[in-house]
Amino acid sequence: MKIVREALAGTQESSDLMVKIAPAHGELEIVIHSEVIKQFGEQIRQVVNDTFRAMNVRQGLIIIEDKGALDCVIRARLQSALLRAADEQAINWGTLK
Amino acid sequence: MQSQPIDFRHTLVAKHPERLSQIRYLLADSGLGLDNDITLFVEAWSGTQLVGCAGLAVNVIKCVAVNEQLRGENLSARLLAEVQNAALERGHFHLFLCTRPCNKERFARSGFWPIVRSGNNAVLMENTPQGIERYCRSLSRMRKCGEKIGAIVMNANPFTLGHRHLAEQAAMQCDALHLFVVREDASFFPFSARLGMVRAGVAHLPNVTVHEGSQYIISRATFPAYFLKETGKVQLAWSEIDVLIFRDFIAPALGITHRFIGSEPFCDITRQYNQTLHALLASRIEVVEMPRIKVTGNAISASEVRRLLKTQQFSRIREIVPDSTFAHLETHYRASAEVA
Numbered sequence: 001m002k003i004v005r006e007a008l009a010g011t012q013e014s015s016d017l018m019v020k021i022a023p024a025h026g027e028l029e030i031v032i033h034s035e036v037i038k039q040f041g042e043q044i045r046q047v048v049n050d051t052f053r054a055m056n057v058r059q060g061l062i063i064i065e066d067k068g069a070l071d072c073v074i075r076a077r078l079q080s081a082l083l084r085a086a087d088e089q090a091i092n093w094g095t096l097k
Numbered sequence: 098m099q100s101q102p103i104d105f106r107h108t109l110v111a112k113h114p115e116r117l118s119q120i121r122y123l124l125a126d127s128g129l130g131l132d133n134d135i136t137l138f139v140e141a142w143s144g145t146q147l148v149g150c151a152g153l154a155v156n157v158i159k160c161v162a163v164n165e166q167l168r169g170e171n172l173s174a175r176l177l178a179e180v181q182n183a184a185l186e187r188g189h190f191h192l193f194l195c196t197r198p199c200n201k202e203r204f205a206r207s208g209f210w211p212i213v214r215s216g217n218n219a220v221l222m223e224n225t226p227q228g229i230e231r232y233c234r235s236l237s238r239m240r241k242c243g244e245k246i247g248a249i250v251m252n253a254n255p256f257t258l259g260h261r262h263l264a265e266q267a268a269m270q271c272d273a274l275h276l277f278v279v280r281e282d283a284s285f286f287p288f289s290a291r292l293g294m295v296r297a298g299v300a301h302l303p304n305v306t307v308h309e310g311s312q313y314i315i316s317r318a319t320f321p322a323y324f325l326k327e328t329g330k331v332q333l334a335w336s337e338i339d340v341l342i343f344r345d346f347i348a349p350a351l352g353i354t355h356r357f358i359g360s361e362p363f364c365d366i367t368r369q370y371n372q373t374l375h376a377l378l379a380s381r382i383e384v385v386e387m388p389r390i391k392v393t394g395n396a397i398s399a400s401e402v403r404r405l406l407k408t409q410q411f412s413r414i415r416e417i418v419p420d421s422t423f424a425h426l427e428t429h430y431r432a433s434a435e436v437a
Binding site for chain 2: 006007010011013014018022031033035065
């Protein structure tokens with residue numbers, strides 16, 4: 001999946017997260033900012049990396065601001081931001097689990 | 098007030114000027130004024146009461162205020178998210194925010210990273226953690242070798258003999274000279290035309306690199322007063338912000354040792370900006386202020402060219418601009434002779 005435009009998803013509410021995505025050349029840079037990074041940083045990073053791998057994203061600039069969201073919320077927000085930022089119109093639901 | 102749900106509403110300033118009066122009251126409660134370059138306000142309503150607002154001027158968020166009774170409920174974060182979505186709809190993803198240093202923490206928790214701070218007056222933030230660093234990385238690829246590396250920032254609206262003289266003198270004194278053309282399209286001549294005139298006007302100087310300006314050099318974000326012509330304290334804070342970005346980020350990225358400026362006999366804002374440069378760059382980067390060259394007794398200025406252009410006085414323009422600029426002006430701005 002290729003990131004071709006800038007996109008946002010999510011909110012700054014407690015238990016949610018805001019995802020910002022921008023195109024970048026030749027690199028995948030993921031910045032995670034979380035209020036619970038000390039307790040759950042590893043777990044959050046794992047969810048984020050798995051989601052990107054599943055959706056086959058190899059380059060882009062991704063900024064995540066987490067306000068203590070559950071894993072399923074993180075995944076869902078990342079997926080919607082990615083779908084908004086990508087050039088593909090057809091959604092492969094199988095990869096969005 | 099927790100029980101009342103909050104509704105968000107977008108107000109285009111040009112379309113609904115009547116809605117501004119309530120916004121003005123809300124801002125005044127927080128000790129803020131209403132900036133006149135804001136085109137869009139996101140308003141937060143609790144029932145029939147306006148409880149929060151955030152303004153957008155192109156890619157700069159400002160005039161953010163929340164009713165005192167609702168503070169602590171994360172309303173400013175919701176306002177900012179709304180503004181970011183509205184800005185993205187308008188094609189602006191990279192956003193800046195100016196606020197007082199006492200609010201820095203609040204905005205840092207809502208996804209804004211500080212760039213520089215001017216004392217207790219203002220702090221400039223952006224909605225990405227590595228905006229300025231990325232820019233500096235791209236700049237550092239243009240680094241030139243030498244002991245004396247100069248920099249000039251010019252709007253060149255349009256490029257005159259005065260600008261050329263400043264560039265020539267600076268280039269002569271330096272091993273390499275970096276010339277930045279202000280990018281913001283708020284001047285009479287569009288950016289592409291100004292850039293073209295500068296490139297043509299310094300083409301004979303081999304050690305000059307012409308850079309397209311950026312958000313970080315005299316832009317609506319770093320120095321709104323330059324374009325708004327506001328007065329007073331705000332102006333000082335913003336010239337400081339701009340100079341600090343130059344001093345702490347741009348100059349180190351390019352190894353700049355000298356900044357060249359022209360003396361400013363006409364414009365108060367530019368004159369004050371020059372003073373700020375002297376004050377804040379002192380002992381780190383040498384500021385070289387050059388007197389303006391004169392033609393027939395008057396210091397050359399770009400505004401004089403614009404004035405002469407309005408009245409189509411091309412013979413007088415020819416005396417104060419280089420041939421390359423003159424050619425541009427003649428092709429684009431000379432009124433075509435009336436056909437009988």
